Amino acid sequence: MEKSFYSKLFLIFFIIILLSSINLAIDNAAIQENSDVLNKKGLTGSASGSIIYIYVNSTIYDGINSSLTQFKSDLEKTGRQIIIFNHSPSGLGMFSDADFIRSYCATQFAISPLEGVIFVGRLPYVMYDLGQIFPCDLYFMDLDGTWTDSDGNHIYEGHSDGAGDRDPEIWLGRIDASTLNGSDINQEINALNNYFLKNHMYRNGSLRRPHRELVYIDDTWSADAAEWAGQSIYAYQNQTIIATNAITTDTHYENILTNTSYEMVHLFVHSYYYEHVWTPSGTTTTAEIRSIDTKPLFYVLFACSAADFSQTNNIATEYLFSNNTLAVIGSSKRGGLYEPEWFFRPLGQNKSIGYSLMRWFSDATLPSAGLNNPSNSYGMTIFGDPTLTILRGDPSQGNGGGGIPGFDFSLSLLAVLVLGIVIILEFRKDSINC
Ligand SMILES: [Ca+2]
Numbered sequence: 001m002e003k004s005f006y007s008k009l010f011l012i013f014f015i016i017i018l019l020s021s022i023n024l025a026i027d028n029a030a031i032q033e034n035s036d037v038l039n040k041k042g043l044t045g046s047a048s049g050s051i052i053y054i055y056v057n058s059t060i061y062d063g064i065n066s067s068l069t070q071f072k073s074d075l076e077k078t079g080r081q082i083i084i085f086n087h088s089p090s091g092l093g094m095f096s097d098a099d100f101i102r103s104y105c106a107t108q109f110a111i112s113p114l115e116g117v118i119f120v121g122r123l124p125y126v127m128y129d130l131g132q133i134f135p136c137d138l139y140f141m142d143l144d145g146t147w148t149d150s151d152g153n154h155i156y157e158g159h160s161d162g163a164g165d166r167d168p169e170i171w172l173g174r175i176d177a178s179t180l181n182g183s184d185i186n187q188e189i190n191a192l193n194n195y196f197l198k199n200h201m202y203r204n205g206s207l208r209r210p211h212r213e214l215v216y217i218d219d220t221w222s223a224d225a226a227e228w229a230g231q232s233i234y235a236y237q238n239q240t241i242i243a244t245n246a247i248t249t250d251t252h253y254e255n256i257l258t259n260t261s262y263e264m265v266h267l268f269v270h271s272y273y274y275e276h277v278w279t280p281s282g283t284t285t286t287a288e289i290r291s292i293d294t295k296p297l298f299y300v301l302f303a304c305s306a307a308d309f310s311q312t313n314n315i316a317t318e319y320l321f322s323n324n325t326l327a328v329i330g331s332s333k334r335g336g337l338y339e340p341e342w343f344f345r346p347l348g349q350n351k352s353i354g355y356s357l358m359r360w361f362s363d364a365t366l367p368s369a370g371l372n373n374p375s376n377s378y379g380m381t382i383f384g385d386p387t388l389t390i391l392r393g394d395p396s397q398g399n400g401g402g403g404i405p406g407f408d409f410s411l412s413l414l415a416v417l418v419l420g421i422v423i424i425l426e427f428r429k430d431s432i433n434c
Pocket residue numbers: 148149150151152153154155156157
């Protein structure tokens with residue numbers, strides 16, 4: 001019996017070594033893949049030592065001054081340098097103002113570690129013509145590609161590598177309450193101060209949700225529900241998938257938004273900028289989002305034009321300033337986050353939302369997404385603070401070795417399970433033998 005016991009002990013030891021090496025191999029593969037892409041771009045996604053510009057519309061600057069001070073302080077705790085600009089329109093028009101900001105960022109990016117830009121209040125944007133004319137924030141993200149307005153009508157219709165590439169170098173986020181329906185300046189200031197308060201609460205841990213994603217898919221995309229959900233597993237292993245055509249209705253969706261069980265909502269539904277349109281019937285309007293006590297923190301809206309910030313009463317802005325919301329990722333035109341895997345992969349590695357969307361533009365591999373498909377992708381933008389991560393408001397806190405993303409966790413679990421079964425079987429046999 002003693003000899004048998006030692007051989008079993010050896011077997012257990014062997015299994016532990018085997019599973020550990022599989023684990024290590026997969027970890028190394030993930031790191032290798034990541035560093036390859038990073039080397040290509042010369043980017044690290046690291047917050048520490050980077051610089052963020054915050055442009056604030058001068059009309060609301062004084063009204064949100066104390067919120068900005070807190071926000072700056074919170075960001076500085078992550079090791080970043082924060083530079084705030086009190087921005088007044090030049091009088092030359094939005095097209096020129098946008099060019100002025102982008103040119104300055106491009107110049108600074110060449111000589112400093114500029115990570116991204118946050119626009120607070122109404123700041124300039126440019127329109128791009130792809131058959132549909134839409135506001136295009138990729139303009140501020142790609143600092144070394146060439147944007148062309150051939151006919152001089154102040155609408156871009158060309159984007160090429162130029163001396164650099166079309167890939168984004170920095171991220172951009174808008175925190176703009178000016179398009180809320182009926183918003184006057186006091187309401188706008190109030191909405192912004194509320195936003196920065198919840199942002200601070202998320203960072204200090206007083207605003208939290210279970211680390212769970214709601215994947216809510218209306219009829220048009222429901223047949224591929226498993227694939228859509230699978231692409232966000234890199235960031236959320238805990239998912240609730242609702243994709244039964246008869247269940248996905250306006251009222252069901254609106255009710256589920258009041259549930260405190262979800263950190264992230266990944267929504268697939270036909271939309272106009274002012275409402276979601278459900279199949280076969282029903283709508284969720286901006287006014288309804290305003291009236292709902294929404295509980296989730298983050299939204300990815302696969303919902304055409306929902307993030308068209310050139311429009312008053314756009315629904316993504318309503319989501320952002322609704323109750324607990326911290327960030328909304330959506331499209332200002334027809335299209336959306338195809339191949340979401342390339343967004344959720346870095347997000348699950350505790351990279352920021354801004355960095356994750358930036359990488360998605362470059363890394364999405366299929367013809368339907370990223371830079372491969374301007375028509376689907378060039379409207380993608382972020383409402384809210386792009387420095388946020390899904391694990392902590394403060395990326396420097398990391399995941400505490402909690403093993404959140406992907407294979408590491410599941411294989412460790414597998415190792416424990418297999419080990420447990422082997423031990424139980426072996427010792428049961430031993431007890432029988434004895
Ligand atoms: Ca033009």
